[in-house]
Amino acid sequence: MCNRKRSSCAMFAILPKVAGSFTCSNCMLIALLEDKVQQLEERVATLQRIRELELFLEATENTVSTKEETGDTPEKEASSPTQVPDIWRNVTQRSRRPRVRADCLEIHNRFEVLSPSMEDEEQTPFEDLSLITVDQVYEDEQQSQYSGNVQATLEWTAHGRTPTKPKRRRVVVIGDSLLRGTEAVICGPDKMSREVCCIPRAKIQDMIERLQGIIKPTDKYPFLLVHVGTNDTASNSLQKIKRDYEALGRKLKQLNAQIVISSVLPVERRGPGREGKIVEVNSWLRKWCKQQRFGFLDHGLQFLEDGLLASDGLHLTTVGRNVFAKNLRNLIRRALN
Incomplete structure (x- = not known):
């Protein structure tokens, strides 16, 4: 008979005459599982205790570092006159030399009037992106990989010019479903200040409606890259597409941002009418962006x-998709630097 008293085991009915204790294979497996569960519970409890000790040590280190920054070290606390017993008396050595009072010198920059204000520099674009091709973007990437990215702005202080870190500009890339899967490449250099907004099956009119909730009023001169128009070329006429782009341009000018429009990507096996319409749209879009002082990224063929x-x-x-994402990322790098 099985020595494990479980309702699920029926070995006592099959082997009633077996002498001594008997354990079936199922009960042995259950016993092993119970041992494993017990070991895991003990291990989890040990890990929890270790985690509690780590948290305690981190809290202790933070407390010590905070005291060191504020100057409240244990040595100073012990040497402070408030903690000295009444039976002791602090005796300090008195210097006979007279203290020399240092005169405060006011240091200023007399050429500060000739330097341009920081507000004017922030409001002007870093570069004229009226017409940027893919070849130009890749040439700039090969020439300056890192040197142009680490330029600190300078401000005048009481002790002269000291470098400060430049303020991060918010970068938003918005467009249709062709942007799906480009987030890792575009946002990789700076995930905190870059984002990609993909709107599946979006047309130019849809982009106008969505822009209001994307750019925030608190954003200071953000960078906005728009890629849209592929879905419009399927059903809309050339005149309708031009009117929609003009309405989009009026909306973009209200955002107080640096704007770049991406050209419509070519298509294949969609008929000569649509392929020719895309060529006409990009040709008009290049001239229109120059008139509106928008940047234009031409992917060409x-x-x-x-x-x-x-x-x-x-x-x-x-x-x-990887090539497309790198084109957008390199343009953003060129614009920000």
């Missing part, structure tokens, strides 16, 4: 190469 467009001729492959 780069995505007609093999392996960049998917089988439907509209969306991008994994390689094409």
Whole structure:
């Protein structure tokens, strides 16, 4: 008979005449599982105790560092006159030399009037991006990888010029479903101040409605990159697309941001009418952005190469999405530097 008294074990009915104790295989497995569970519980309890000790040590270190910063060290507390017993008396050595009073010198910059104000510098764009091609973006990336990124702004203090870290500008990339999967490449250099807003099947009118909730009034001269228009070329006429872009431009000018418009990517196997319409839209868009003082990123015919467009001729492959994301990232780097 099985020596484990469980209602699920029926060995006592099968082997009633077995002498001594008997344990079936199922009960042995259950016993092993119970031992494993007990060991895991003990290990979890040990880890919890270790974590509590770590938290206690961290809190102790923070307390000590805070006291060191404020000057309340144990040595100073012990040497302070408030903690000296009444039976002791502090005797300090008195110097006979007279104390020399140092005159305070006021240091200022007499050429400060000639230097441009910081507010004017922040309101002006870093570079004219009226027409940027993909080749120019890659040339700039090869020439300056890091040197242009670490330029600190200078401000006048009482002791002269001291470098300070530049303020991070908020970067927003907004567009249709072609932006899906580009977040890691675009936001990788600075995830705290960059974001990608992908609106599936978005048209130009949809972008106008969504812009109000994306750019915040507290953002100081943000950078906004817009990629839209592919879905509009499927059904809208050229005149309708131009009117929608003009309405979008009026909305963008209200945001007080640096604006760059991305060209519409080419498509394949969608008919000669749509392919020709995309060429006309990009040609008009280049001139319109220059008139509106917007930046314009021209992808050209780069995505007609093999392996960049998917089988439907509209969306991008994994390689094409990576190329597209790098184009946008390099443009952002050029604009911010």
